[in-house]
Amino acid sequence: MITKSSFKLIIAAAISITLVNTSHAFDYVIPTDTAPSDTTLDDTLILNAGGYLGSFFTARDSSQVTINDGTVDDFFIATNTSQVFIHGGTIGHNASIEESSTMHITGGTFASTVNALDFSTVYISGGDLGEEFTASFLSTVHLSGGTISDTFSVNDSSTLNITGSNFKLIGSPILGLSTTPTEITTGPGEIITGLLADGTAFSLIASAYSTPNDFTISASATLNLILIPEPTTALLFLLTTLPFLTRRLTKQP
Secondary structure: OOOHHHHHHHHHHHHHHHHHHOOOOOEEEEOOOOOOOEEOOOOEEEEOOOOEEOOOOEEOOOOEEEEOOOEEOOOOEEOOOOEEEEOOOEEEEEEEEOOOOEEEEOOOEEEEEEEEOOOOEEEEOOOEOOOEEEEOOOOEEEEOOOEOOOEEEEOOOOEEEEEEEEEEEOOEEOOOOOOOOEEOOOOOOOEEEEEEOOOOEEEEEEOOOOOOOOEEEOOOOEEEEEEOOOHHHHHHHHHHHHHHHHHHHHHOO
8 A cells, every 4th residue: 555655755756767867958159158078968069269178078969069160179079970060160189070970071170180980971171180080980971172181091991972073093084973973993002183172182092001191092991973063064054044044034024
């Protein structure tokens, strides 16, 4: 038989469990707010000029971190499906993106050693990647611009998608490319050159292992090339469609 006092204890325990399991997403704007040591469970954090995130800051559990400016100290970690957008600022040594997380890099400067691993995805269209960038363990890298690391290596069944133009394999133009990804097979030591979408020149070496001060891709990795329209092609398209669009606009009441 449940007494009145026992019933109160049961209710109190149930309320306690509910409070422990209740999560609340926080929205941080740094430096206006005090910076946390991590973000979890759908939190959002925006780092602006004058803001600072300490060593081992971790974005986890589907949280979203946007770095517009400011400073991120060493050992920044994005993990467990988090989303990170880097538009500016400085990021310290040994940053890592892991466990199905995604990082978009359009600006900012990394000190050194950026690691993408464990099914992570990295989009690079700008910024300075520092001394070393490594993609491994089934990660995916979309490269279209920015300053490539002194040592940039893609290994261990990872995928590299390069968007650009003027692609050549051992000095000869690569034919049959389009605006959709085309997988390229290379032999050991062969070199692919080209221009990224932002005009940055690159030289990629097919190699069994990464080497210092080289941009390399291993035999176990996948390389896809994506061709951007040449300026003359885009201009021709505009010139041929502009009269049609003008006629349609002038016909509207």
